[in-house]
Amino acid sequence: MEQRHLGRTGLRVSRLGLGTLTWGRDTDEHDAAEQLKAFWDAGGTLVDTADVYGGGEAEYLLGRLVGDKALVPRRDLVISTKAGSVPDPDRRTDGSRGHLLAALDASLARLGTDYVDLWQLHAFDPYTPLEESLQALDIAVSTGRARYVGVSDFCGWQLAKAGTWQLAGERTRLAGTQMEYSLLQRGIEREVLPAALDLGIGLLPSSPLGRGVLTGKYRHGTPTDSRGGSEALAPFVEPYLDETASRIVDAVSTAADGLATTPLQVALAWVRDRPGVTAPIVGARNAQQLTAALSVESLSLPDEICRALDDVSAPVHRYPDHDWSTL
Structure with a gap:
């Protein structure tokens, strides 16, 4: 699999990442092992997890599968984890230095490793000074517990502030940022993506x-074995089952038919090759689903297909445009 630099750093990662959101919850050790093996065999290196995935079970499971005598050698993977999200309905994030560093130590213990390749703040904490949260990133790097650092789910001004702060003095540059992005959700193009590029x-x-x-599985109803058919995850999927989304999914399916490929491959290739994108994070229920996603490696979308998909999925809400000549 092709490797890309993560931002303006020397860290190279595969241009698709393996997500572990469901590991330890909906994905057991057998299925997780098959996924990791398929990913590694395809040349994948970036594995994304977090301390709250599965209540810590995702990290624990990944740690059991990685090592010199385990399924995949530790040196062959770029392990990314996150800290800062907390299971507290009154305070969903804790970006305090104490919490973050304690969470990192707990992550390292579960992962069975002395360091993570990428450590990210999982979310912006409005109750903690940002410079305190960012100091935890610097400490993690200076103590060797993290090789590179980044943030996740920061909006445009938060990313710009954090990224600029880290460029000063002896601080550690932010290598990456994680945010939802697809043909159905292009909101980050307004501020987050320009900030990241700059x-x-x-x-x-x-x-x-x-x-x-975008795989097309919901075009004619909701499969009972899908996320949309799950009581717990149905609210997660429901916002993307409206008429606007249907038009975009139809366009993706039409493009896939014309290219003799699948909607999954078309949608994934589109986001993978967008400006500023290093590696989309792909989650799967089993190795078969993951293998279908990994097959996108050989696909590059023609320019005319990209333009058509850009047009049909263009965000509705833009900045106000003013024709000053009429004033």
Whole structure:
């Protein structure tokens, strides 16, 4: 698989990442092992997790599968994890330095490794000074617990502030930022993506398949074995089942028919090759689904297909345009 630099850093990662959101919850050790093996065999290196995925079980499971005597050698993977999200309905994030560093140590213990390749703030904490949260990133790097650092789910001004702050003095440059991005969700193009491009921060899109909707599986109803058919995850999928999304999914399916490929491959290739994107993070229920996503490696969309998909999925809400000549 092709490798790309993450932002303006020396860290190289595969241009598709493996997500572990469901590991330890909906994905057991057997299925996780098959996914990781298929990903590694295809040349994949970037594996994305977080301390809250599966209540810590995702990290624990990944740690069992990685190592010199395990399924995949540690040196062959770029492991990314996150800290800052907390299971507290009154305070969903904790970006305090103490919490973040304690969470990193706990992640390292579960992963069975001395360091992570990429450590990210999972979300912006409005209750903690941003410079305190960012100091935790610097400490993680200076102590060897993290090789590179980044953020996740920061809006445009938050990313710009954090990225600029980290460029000063002896601080550690932000390597990456993670945010939802797909043909069904292009909101980051307004401010997040321009900030990332300007600051040299690589984008790691989450939900690049529009929460599964862009695969076309919901065109004629909701499969009972899908996320949309799950009581827990149906609210996650439902926003992308409206008429606007249907038009985009139809366009993706038409493009796939013309290219003799699948809607999944078309949607994934589109986001993978957008300016500023380093590696979309792909999650799957099993190795068969993951293999279907990995097959996109050989696909490059023709320019005319990209333009057509750009047009049909263009965000509705833009900045106000003023014709000053009429005033």
